Amino acid sequence: MILHLINKSPAKSSALEDCIAVLQAKKSTSAMMLIEDAVYLTVSQAGNEALHEKIRTLALPCYILKEDLTIRGLSLDLADCFSLVDYAGFVQLSLDYDKVQNWS
Amino acid sequence: MQSFTLVIYGSPESQSSSTALNYARALLKSGHEIYRLFFYQDGVLNACSFNTPTQDEENLPVIWQTLIQEHRIDAVVCVASALERGIIDAAEAERYELPASNLREGFEISGLGQLVDGLINSDRLINFLP
Numbered sequence: 001m002i003l004h005l006i007n008k009s010p011a012k013s014s015a016l017e018d019c020i021a022v023l024q025a026k027k028s029t030s031a032m033m034l035i036e037d038a039v040y041l042t043v044s045q046a047g048n049e050a051l052h053e054k055i056r057t058l059a060l061p062c063y064i065l066k067e068d069l070t071i072r073g074l075s076l077d078l079a080d081c082f083s084l085v086d087y088a089g090f091v092q093l094s095l096d097y098d099k100v101q102n103w104s
Numbered sequence: 105m106q107s108f109t110l111v112i113y114g115s116p117e118s119q120s121s122s123t124a125l126n127y128a129r130a131l132l133k134s135g136h137e138i139y140r141l142f143f144y145q146d147g148v149l150n151a152c153s154f155n156t157p158t159q160d161e162e163n164l165p166v167i168w169q170t171l172i173q174e175h176r177i178d179a180v181v182c183v184a185s186a187l188e189r190g191i192i193d194a195a196e197a198e199r200y201e202l203p204a205s206n207l208r209e210g211f212e213i214s215g216l217g218q219l220v221d222g223l224i225n226s227d228r229l230i231n232f233l234p
Contacts, residue, residue, distance in 0.1 A: 005230075005231075007119075007120065007123075007233060035123060036119050036120070036123060037119075067126065068123075086130075087126050087127060087129070087130035088130050088133065088134055090127065090130065091127065091130045091131045091134055091136065092134070094108075094228050094230060095106055095136075095227070095228065099228070100228065100229075100230050100231070102231045102233050104233045
């Protein structure tokens with residue numbers, strides 16, 4: 001049980017796509033946690049929506065750090081493949097999963 | 105109560121330093137403890153005492169120091185990363201005959217062994233990459 005931590009925008013880094021590819025290859029009970037510029041994934045536009053669909057197909061939780069949406073002025077009204085968490089939730093998720101794996 | 109080691113790789117200007125700070129506050133507020141903060145690579149710049157940002161900007165090294173001192177947290181700065189970037193304590197200043205030292209009070213210069221120790225002895229090790 002791994003919490004995959006991603007902090008780069010999908011427009012600038014392949015970190016998220018690489019992580020999804022690994023999760024597709026190996027069925028597991030992992031989850032993704034998106035922070036900092038990675039939260040731009042939640043914006044509805046063509047490139048992102050293809051990734052939203054991949055996350056839906058994976059059927060694994062994808063958590064978004066609320067504070068990082070707010071400081072970027074992004075909507076908290078998220079697509080159904082995402083769940084909103086605050087810092088306290090982020091800490092709890094780090095404990096709920098066995099380890100936290102960074103992607104960069 | 106669970107124990108955490110946080111590894112901070114980003115300079116005070118990176119968002120990752122702020123993320124780590126917010127995370128540290130949240131875990132303390134939830135009743136957990138910080139076994140160690142390990143400042144690595146550009147993260148060592150958070151331990152500099154010479155930072156003087158403009159008045160409308162946050163001074164992350166001061167904020168880190170306040171958290172470290174209030175909660176008596178073990179805050180280790182990687183020696184190789186620090187010396188490369190000119191973060192120097194009194195002992196290193198003397199050893200290398202440098203004109204000044206600038207390690208902020210509350211931080212301690214040590215080696216990667218302290219990172220390994222944190223990995224072994226805390227329940228979770230969380231990396232904050234820039």
